[in-house]
Amino acid sequence: MLFNLFKKTKEDQVRTNNYLTLRIRETVVETPDTITVYFDQPEPFLDYKAGQFLTVILEIDGKEERRSYSLCTSPYVDPFPAITVKRLKEGLVSNYINDRFRPGKTISVMKPMGNFITDYHSKNKRHYGMIAGGSGITPIMGIIKSVLVNEPESKVSLLYCSRTEDLIIFGKALENLREKYAGRLEIIHNLSQPKGDWKGLKGRLDSKKIEAFVNVKFIGPEWDNRFFLCGPQGIMDLARETLLAAGYEKERLYSESFYLEPSGNEIPEDTNGQVVRSVTIILDGQEHIVEVIPGKTILEAGLAEDLDMPYSCQSGLCTACRGKLLSGEVKMNEDAGLSENEIKEGYILCCSARPTGPNIRINIE
Ligand SMILES: Cc1cc2nc3c(=O)[nH]c(=O)nc-3n(C[C@H](O)[C@H](O)[C@H](O)COP(=O)(O)OP(=O)(O)OC[C@H]3O[C@@H](n4cnc5c(N)ncnc54)[C@H](O)[C@@H]3O)c2cc1C
Ligand code: FES
Known part of the structure; x- marks a missing residue:
């Protein structure tokens, strides 16, 4: 290409x-x-x-x-x-x-x-629970700052997992925020391998620690709780399971994955009997027809034709390659980046979608 x-x-x-x-x-x-x-x-x-x-x-x-x-x-x-x-x-x-x-x-x-976002209103009275691991603090930092400045009645509790003391990202900036917004920002660090005489949480993050974070802090029906999860997949899966088990609706949980571990169980696709499909891609209003050979994704076919299709992670996470399926059928091997609503509305991820029938038309805005 x-x-x-x-x-x-x-x-x-x-x-x-x-x-x-x-x-x-x-x-x-x-x-x-x-x-x-x-x-x-x-x-x-x-x-x-x-x-x-x-x-x-x-x-x-x-x-x-x-x-x-x-x-x-x-x-x-x-x-x-x-x-x-x-x-x-x-x-x-x-x-x-x-x-x-x-x-x-x-x-x-x-x-x-990206959809790892929230709305803000000065009248909101929310308790935001943030669970981050390593570089997963990055988007959460921007959201924490935005909540604290826009919603004087909301508060934020952050459970942040790092390996060692010196690997805590934004350590000083978080302390400054905690001082500036005293009583509205609570920060709990968990270090998996502390080097010094660490007084806080230590060892692997487990469901007990998350339960303690959630069940003890997030009480009171008057609070409109929301949870933002970002970090290694293990931490996010554990946090999600624990929050769902604690009775929080999935609509209140927002997560951002940076990477999906290969499961090791991927079965090579059987392309026998599949045919080359012509797919119409509408890119900024202009129609382009590309031939997708068996085993290739629609993104791969478009890029091979030098179409300037948007993409980034190429693993179904970031949604940069999102398009709307106007007709036809495709199969996606990964759709983690799409919400249930987006899937219902017919959005697909071109980096993981392969044609499974004729007359495929996709609009990319
Ligand atoms: C929506 C989104 C937001 C992101 N935001 C950030 C961010 O704010 N800060 C940040 O540092 N990264 C972020 N990432 C991850 C980033 O995009 C890259 O995946 C990461 O920097 C690795 O790229 P690389 O070229 O260094 O590694 P590569 O050369 O692509 O990969 C090297 C090896 O590491 C594995 N690998 C790739 N990515 C990861 C990962 N994230 N975790 C564990 N193993 C991995 C690969 O399988 C490969 O074996 C984000 C990813 C997504 C999808
Ligand atoms: S390029 Fe990231 S989801 Fe397709």
Whole structure:
């Protein structure tokens, strides 16, 4: 595939409103393996909601790479938008960003997206429960700041899991918020492997700790409770199960996955008997017909035709590749990023959808 973004074709001109160029203003080392990258405000200012993410598009070793990074800032509080990136062992982009991002460098991004968001109102009286692990604190930080500044009657309790004391991201910034909003922000750290004489929660996060966090703190029917979960899959699954068992409706639980562990049980798709399907993709109002060969996703087929389809994670999590199925049938092997309502309304994720019948038409807004 050619680098759609860097190619100056007529189609790219049509889609430039999906992309932005951001200039790095400052980088701040948060922990030994994590940095925050602040951007200058573009013109007009970046339009985003706390909890959304940017898709960073880089060319590394001659290949286009895209990754999603949540904004850690609040549009209500922070003058400059920022992302926070944790190095992954042998991770291509996370290490590139930590090693190579410097003030003055410009990068291409896709405009902010994502549904890990909430509404705010000065009259809301909510108790927000935040359960975060590692870099999962990033979108939650932006939401915490937005709640505290917009909803004087709401309060926030954060249960934040890190490995060691020095790997706590935003440790000082969280303490400053706790002081500034005394009585409205409670922070409980859990360290799985504390190095020093740690007085707080320690060891693996288990359902007892989550039950204690939830059952003891979240009492009182007058509070409109909401829970935001972001972190390693194990923590999010445990938190979700515990909250559901404690009687909270699933509508009150919001979660953001950064990564899905491969289950190891994936069965290679049997493509015998399948046929090449013509799929109509409507991209910004323009119709394109692509041939999808058996075993390929609709995104793969579109990119092979040099269609500038939006995408990021390519694993069914981020929803950057979301489209609406207007006719025909597809099968998705991963739809974790879509809500039940989106699925009912006919939205699909092109990165995981394969045709299973004729007359497929998909609109990508
Ligand atoms: C909606 C969304 C928001 C995100 N926000 C953030 C954020 O705010 N901060 C942040 O640091 N990251 C965030 N991520 C994760 C990020 O997009 C990348 O997946 C991550 O930086 C790894 O990219 P890489 O190129 O370094 O690793 P790769 O080179 O892609 O992968 C290296 C190895 O690590 C595994 N792997 C990939 N991603 C993960 C992961 N997240 N956890 C565990 N193992 C993984 C791969 O299977 C591979 O074996 C987000 C992801 C999504 C979908
Ligand atoms: S590209 Fe992320 S869900 Fe499809």
